[in-house]
Amino acid sequence: xxxxxxxxxxxxxxxxxxxxxxxxxxxxxxxxxxxxxxxxxxxxxxxxxxxxxxxxxxxxxxxxxxxxxxxxxxxxxxxxxxxxxxxxxxxxxxxxxxxxxxxxxxxxxxxxxxxxxxxxxxxxxxxxxxxxxxxxxxxxxxxxxxxxxxxxxxxxxxxxxxxxxxxxxxxxxxxxxxxxxxxxxxxxxxxxxxxxxxxxxxxxxxx
Ligand SMILES: CSC[C@@H](O)[C@@H](O)C(=O)COP(=O)(O)O
Ligand SMILES: [Zn+2]
Numbered sequence: 001x002x003x004x005x006x007x008x009x010x011x012x013x014x015x016x017x018x019x020x021x022x023x024x025x026x027x028x029x030x031x032x033x034x035x036x037x038x039x040x041x042x043x044x045x046x047x048x049x050x051x052x053x054x055x056x057x058x059x060x061x062x063x064x065x066x067x068x069x070x071x072x073x074x075x076x077x078x079x080x081x082x083x084x085x086x087x088x089x090x091x092x093x094x095x096x097x098x099x100x101x102x103x104x105x106x107x108x109x110x111x112x113x114x115x116x117x118x119x120x121x122x123x124x125x126x127x128x129x130x131x132x133x134x135x136x137x138x139x140x141x142x143x144x145x146x147x148x149x150x151x152x153x154x155x156x157x158x159x160x161x162x163x164x165x166x167x168x169x170x171x172x173x174x175x176x177x178x179x180x181x182x183x184x185x186x187x188x189x190x191x192x193x194x195x196x197x198x199x200x201x202x203x204x205x206x207x
Contacts, residue, residue, distance in 0.1 A: 011066075014040040014048040017183040019059045021101065022050070024187065026057025030103030030194065035175065037081035037102045040183060041091050045069050049087060052079045082151065089155045090179050093162045097179045099186035104175035107197035111204075112144045112172040119144065119170065121196050129192030130166040142167050142193070147174045167193050 018038045025031045025038075036056040039049035047067050050056060054063045066074040069091065071084040081087070087100045111119060121127050121140040130140055143161050148154040158169065168178035168189060178193055180186035 010043050011048065014042060015061050015064045017099070018048060018050065018064050019061070021099075021183055021187060022056035022059045022063075025101070025103050025190075026055075028103075028105070028191075028194065030105045030175075030190075031056040032104060035104035037083050037087070039081075039084075039087045039100045041098050042066070046074065047071075047084075047087060047091065049080050049084055052081050085151045085155050086158070086177060089158065090162070090177070093159075094179070096181050098181050099183040100177065100179040101186050101190045102175060102177050103190065103194070105194050105197065107194065107201045108170050108176045109173055111197055111201055112170045112174070114204075117144055118142060119197070119200065121167070121200070124196050124199065126192050126195055127167075129188055131189075132166055140167050142170055144170045144172055147172050 017040060021038050022031065025036060030036065034053050034055055037050045038056060039047045041047055046069065048064050049067055050059065051063050051065050065078040065080055067080045067084055068074060069088060071080065071088045073080055083102060090100050091097050119142045121142065123136050125136045127133050127136060127138070127140045133140060143165065145154065145157050168176055170176050176193060178186060178190040180189050
């Protein structure tokens with residue numbers, strides 16, 4: 001299939017939103033060097049996703065390519081994000097997911113290296129940004145999975161935990177995955193999660 005088969009408006013909007021999201025994540029310092037990847041689900045079920053290896057804060061239109069729902073590039077020779085399968089997995093699991101974001105913040109990297117299989121967030125007002133959360137008093141569990149360069153194997157480890165995951169997840173020493181119904185919702189989730197991780201890190205430094 002060729003990119004031309006997409007309704008031009010939907011594809012162009014997706015590319016613009018991905019470029020803008022990369023810039024916003026870069027402003028926060030969440031996509032150092034070539035870290036991070038960003039995708040949007042297109043109306044036909046294919047994905048617009050960042051090409052592998054570029055700086056996500058400096059994306060041009062050629063920094064975004066199309067893959068099918070299984071992660072295969074629609075244009076032969078295109079190299080999608082090395083972590084495309086993690087995006088595909090989220091879209092396959094959650095039919096409401098419209099955008100997926102991955103960044104490498106200092107807070108997610110450092111906190112996940114301290115050990116444990118989850119971070120539990122409690123008594124923060126901002127945790128209400130996560131799906132289904134309406135009080136600071138609830139406990140929001142953010143799972144941490146060990147990093148793995150074999151993304152298919154990593155997705156197999158993540159799979160059994162996706163049900164009921166409301167804030168996203170962390171890969172140890174690596175970064176976070178967050179998603180939402182559209183790009184605005186995904187960015188709000190990511191920003192909320194990163195704010196809370198930064199709070200946790202600050203608090204631990206004071207202890
Ligand atoms: C700076 S290395 C980071 C990569 O290994 C990877 O984790 C990452 O987030 C970006 O990979 P990419 O293939 O550009 O999507
Ligand atoms: Zn990464």
